[in-house]
């Protein structure tokens with residue numbers, strides 16, 4: 183598993199990253215046009231939907247959900263109190279329920295929501311298959327799960343840094359996790375920020391699937407021993423955490439470099455499409 187693909191490490195990471203997440207991270211890596219395009223397969227425009235946003239963080243994706251589904255039937259779940267504190271300060275999210283919780287053991291009953299959305303969180307989950315089976319469990323029959331996340335890099339340097347940081351699954355892995363969990367009618371869209379070049383690997387994917395029948399996932403994973411979010415920091419883990427965070431931070435100057443080059447060249451955006 184990757185350096186930050188652990189619950190305690192992700193909690194520490196967002197203790198710091200939450201300070202600048204909305205201002206510095208999303209404008210480079212997860213923009214409003216990308217978000218709106220990625221949310222399309224979730225079909226949020228139906229009336230009266232109960233929606234859960236898992237790994238909702240500061241609520242950037244939740245704001246996109248609320249624009250279609252309204253606030254009163256949307257629930258945000260995140261394991262980080264620091265990220266949720268940022269969401270609590272946003273007037274647009276005042277009517278949204280905010281709960282601390284783990285993507286791999288959601289605090290929701292079986293067959294209880296119409297839409298499950300998770301954006302940019304799977305890369306931190308120690309057990310992505312278990313979390314997608316959990317998405318299946320909480321959906322009502324006919325409900326849709328949408329998971330948005332990064333894709334495996336093939337450039338050797340990018341691959342080394344991304345693997346040292348967190349989980350960048352292949353598109354086949356996303357599809358296999360959905361199919362094994364029991365989802366049908368899979369749909370996929372690719373999204374990328376404006377600075378991402380057309381000839382590069384696809385940047386990120388949004389995968390949606392429909393739950394065909396009531397009850398928990400047919401995968402019946404059983405109870406694997408879960409990681410403890412409150413685990414103690416040991417010197418070994420501190421080193422792993424620091425190296426993983428540094429590998430992640432290396433992507434910021436790359437994104438800044440291409441963003442500035444595009445601004446200087448007057449290159450216009452692609453509105454979140456492609457990748």
Ligand SMILES: C[S@@+](CC[C@H](N)C(=O)[O-])C[C@H]1O[C@@H](n2cnc3c(N)ncnc32)[C@H](O)[C@@H]1O
Nearest residue numbers: 237238239242243261262265284285302303306
């Ligand atoms: C990159 S942020 C994405 C936030 C938000 N979805 C957005 O679109 O801006 C990843 C979020 O996933 C949360 N997270 C990581 N592991 C989690 C887990 N096991 N259960 C719940 N949330 C988790 C982090 O705390 C963080 O807020």
